[in-house]
Each structure stands twice: as structure tokens, then as C-alpha cells.
Amino acid sequence: MQVREKLRILADAAKYDASCASSGGPKRDSLGTGGIGSTDKGMGICHAYTPDGRCVSLLKILLTNQCLYDCAYCINRRSSNVPRAKFTVDEIVQLTLDFYKRNYIEGLFLSSGIVKSHDETMEEMTRVAKSLREEHKFGGYIHLKLIAGASPELIAEAGRYADRVSVNVELPREDTLATLAPEKRADVIRGSMAKVTLGIEEGKEKNAPKFAPAGQSTQMIVGADGADDRDILEASAQLYSGYRLRRVYYSAFSPIPDSTARLPLKAAPLMREHRLYQADWMMRFYGFEAKEIVTGEDGLLDLAIDPKLAWALAHRDDFPIDVNTADRELLLRVPGLGVKSIDRILMARRHRNLGLDDVARLTRSLNKCRPFLIARDWRPLADVENLRAKLAPEPAQLDLFA
Ligand code: SF4
Known part of the structure; x- marks a missing residue:
């Protein structure tokens, strides 16, 4: 041959x-x-x-x-x-x-x-x-x-x-x-x-x-x-x-x-593979333990939203947290905040009390993290209706992995 x-x-x-x-x-x-x-x-x-x-x-x-x-x-x-x-x-x-x-x-x-x-x-x-x-x-x-x-x-x-x-x-x-x-x-x-x-x-x-x-x-x-x-x-x-x-x-x-x-x-579904990679990232970089990531009773990750957001929605009582005082471990649990954004926030807040505009400049997903954070000039409403629906990606984005 x-x-x-x-x-x-x-x-x-x-x-x-x-x-x-x-x-x-x-x-x-x-x-x-x-x-x-x-x-x-x-x-x-x-x-x-x-x-x-x-x-x-x-x-x-x-x-x-x-x-x-x-x-x-x-x-x-x-x-x-x-x-x-x-x-x-x-x-x-x-x-x-x-x-x-x-x-x-x-x-x-x-x-x-x-x-x-x-x-x-x-x-x-x-x-x-x-x-x-x-x-x-x-x-x-x-x-x-x-x-x-x-x-x-x-x-x-x-x-x-x-x-x-x-x-x-x-x-x-x-x-x-x-x-x-x-x-x-x-x-x-x-x-x-x-x-x-x-x-x-x-x-x-x-x-x-x-x-x-x-x-x-x-x-x-x-x-x-x-x-x-x-x-x-x-x-x-x-x-x-x-x-x-x-x-x-x-x-x-x-x-x-x-x-x-x-x-x-x-x-x-390829989306299941994708969600597992996101969950794996949470274990390796955000300090989550395997047993706490999956919040559903069926033992499966939610395919419609990313697992960090799913975890935060299932633990609404732990939020909002203050971006000016929360320690690194807590910030790592906020949806939309990654390691680099958090490092920037920690550096910036040494010099000033951060407002929402500062957070917007220091992160890439303000919409996602805003409902979970308190800043100098920002406090989210206690109970935002349909938060899950507001933060879930458009169905067209999900179709890519169906
Ligand atoms: S997965 Fe099993 S069957 Fe496939 S190549 Fe490896 S040993 Fe062989």
C-alpha cells in the first residue's frame, strides 16, 4: 500500500x-x-x-x-x-x-x-x-x-x-x-x-x-x-x-x-462536551470542587447556560458581593469574571473605590457579572426577574453545538 x-x-x-x-x-x-x-x-x-x-x-x-x-x-x-x-x-x-x-x-x-x-x-x-x-x-x-x-x-x-x-x-x-x-x-x-x-x-x-x-x-x-x-x-x-x-x-x-x-x-451533544470543558476550567482555575459544580438533580450540566452562571443562579443568596472588598476566591465565583479581570480589579482597587464604569473597563462581560456585584455606585436589584433568561445566550449560539 x-x-x-x-x-x-x-x-x-x-x-x-x-x-x-x-x-x-x-x-x-x-x-x-x-x-x-x-x-x-x-x-x-x-x-x-x-x-x-x-x-x-x-x-x-x-x-x-x-x-x-x-x-x-x-x-x-x-x-x-x-x-x-x-x-x-x-x-x-x-x-x-x-x-x-x-x-x-x-x-x-x-x-x-x-x-x-x-x-x-x-x-x-x-x-x-x-x-x-x-x-x-x-x-x-x-x-x-x-x-x-x-x-x-x-x-x-x-x-x-x-x-x-x-x-x-x-x-x-x-x-x-x-x-x-x-x-x-x-x-x-x-x-x-x-x-x-x-x-x-x-x-x-x-x-x-x-x-x-x-x-x-x-x-x-x-x-x-x-x-x-x-x-x-x-x-x-x-x-x-x-x-x-x-x-x-x-x-x-x-x-x-x-x-x-x-x-x-x-x-x-457537542454542547455537553463544551460545558464539561467549562466546568473543568472552573476546577482548575476558579477553585470549585467537582461535587459542587453540577447543581441539577439529574447530575447533568445545564446545556443552556455556562456552569459558572448556573452555579451562581443556584446560589443567589451568596450574591451580590462587593467588588471593592471581596477576596479573590469570592470574585472567582462571579459569572463573567476571569482570572485576568480579577487580577486587574485587585490591582485597580488598591488605588480607588471602583464604580461600575471601572468594572466595565476591567472586564469583558459586564452584563454577566453586573447582577452579582456591588460597586461604589451600583447595587443590583434584590430579585431580578428572569435573570436566567436575560443572561442565557441566544438560541442561535446554542445551535452551533447542537
Ligand atoms: S480503543 Fe481499544 S479497540 Fe480502539 S485502538 Fe484502542 S485498544 Fe484498540
Whole structure:
């Protein structure tokens, strides 16, 4: 099979993996080594390669879409009737270099189905990264998706050459993982994540060899099992604290051909994925705990409004708060106020008593935060009618994610 045809199949097969962003990688200086590339090209957000070669940041491919496993939610599962292909190590190395030199990409995202064994697959993936770094002095970004259960030596080697590594937890609940991916084991996945966490910590020590300097991430499929958003956020919170992950990525389930009756027939709404990302942000940057974010009794985030606004509306008694005296933690809970706006407010109020005009200049969403704030010349009405309706986005904006 021609490399071009392999690329068509294996780039398409990789598009289901959301855990691909190059932000957070420190500069890998290739200039002193006479190599090519640098990760220091701004916030390189990963976009999957399109087969016609247009406008890509990372070459996002699988080593192979052959797989020994039969995970029900996966298009590449053993029983799936899709065309199969497999790259050689040299083919991936050459493609990466060619695309890089043509300025199509800033780096490589490499994942794979499992062929022969965990270790043989992982070993081939690692050889790609090793060849790029050592033989070709490639300084661009590399994200390797680790095969859960691969040997510690191979994980260590992957971490040495990759900027970021990730192991997919796949599903938020361990019981449904056992049902939908019977060959996968949650303890094996978490064991591999723990090895990566340890490698990253050791890599930070003085004079230690670098290990995945852009950290570790993972991906969860949303809507393939019965997990609600509360389950998902609690699983994420445990992953962040237990394995110090940089990111958890959420991927809305979409039905795949010939799938089992155990899977839903309908795709999960993209808006659900979007709301989970917003909720995830609240945990990482606004000090919310997973268990308090979902306010509805059904355990699901409100699709019509963002979760910070939903939380504030469900806790109206905690508001309004005084923008001139409230501490940072409280301000972080105000809808429409982000970290940068709050830093500006804290700085500005050292010098003067802030009025609503000041808040308007220091923030980007005055309409959203105004009902929850007191300022020098502003106090919202105690009970604004239809506040939710007033602050919800237009239906047309929601349709974008339907
Ligand atoms: S192991 Fe990975 S590639 Fe193979 S079926 Fe499961 S999810 Fe798909």
C-alpha cells in the first residue's frame, strides 16, 4: 500500500482522539544542535491533519489502526469492518520531517491500535520519536499516546523523547470500562499513568534527564455509558489530583457503524462536551470542587447556560458581593469574571473605590457579572426577574453545538 493511502486511513482513524494540544511545552532548543524545529512557536493548538495537507499544526496519525482489542466504542476495534493500514517507523519519521520542512506542521501526535503486544507496539512508537530526536535532531513537538500496560522501560524511553505523553482512561466509570472494553483494565491504565507521574517528577530534579516536559494528559469519552456529568467531573478531579495531569480532554461520543446495542444510538451533544470543558476550567482555575459544580438533580450540566452562571443562579443568596472588598476566591465565583479581570480589579482597587464604569473597563462581560456585584455606585436589584433568561445566550449560539 502506498504511503499516501496509509496516511488517508491512519489520519482519519486518529481523528477520534481529542487529547492533543501542544500548549505548555517548553522550548526545545534545536539551534545549538544543528537540528530543525522548535516547540516555541506560540500556543500551538493541535488540529488534526487533513488528508489534502492543508493548514495543520500537528501531524496526527496512528501507527496502525489494526488492533487486538475489541473496545465497543472504537472504530478501530478488532471486529470493525474498516480498511486497515500500518506505517513503518521510517515512513512516519519521513512524513513528519517532510511535513515539517514544508511548514505544514509543528510536530507529531502519534497513537496506535495494539498489534502483537503492548510492548511491541510501544517499542515501535518510541522508535519513531527516538529516530526523530537522535538521528534527525528534530526539535518540534512530539505527543506520544502510551499503550497502557507497556513496560516501565518503554514508558521511560517514551518520556525521554516526547514533549507530552498520555494514557487514555477512556470512560469515566470503571464498571462500564469493564463492560465496553473488556480487554482493558482500569488498574493497568492507572498503573501506567502513575509511572508517567513519577517519571515527570523525577525529570524535574536537578541534572535528571528530561521526561515529558509538557506533562501528561488523558481523554474520556462522554455519553457512551451512563455516567452523568457529576461522575465525569469527579473522575477528572481524581485524575488531576492523583496523577497531576495537565489536561483531561472530553470527547463527545458519536455512534460508529455496526456498533453494539450497549451503546447509545445518538451522538452526545457537542454542547455537553463544551460545558464539561467549562466546568473543568472552573476546577482548575476558579477553585470549585467537582461535587459542587453540577447543581441539577439529574447530575447533568445545564446545556443552556455556562456552569459558572448556573452555579451562581443556584446560589443567589451568596450574591451580590462587593467588588471593592471581596477576596479573590469570592470574585472567582462571579459569572463573567476571569482570572485576568480579577487580577486587574485587585490591582485597580488598591488605588480607588471602583464604580461600575471601572468594572466595565476591567472586564469583558459586564452584563454577566453586573447582577452579582456591588460597586461604589451600583447595587443590583434584590430579585431580578428572569435573570436566567436575560443572561442565557441566544438560541442561535446554542445551535452551533447542537
Ligand atoms: S485498544 Fe484502542 S485502538 Fe484498540 S479497540 Fe481499544 S480503543 Fe480502539
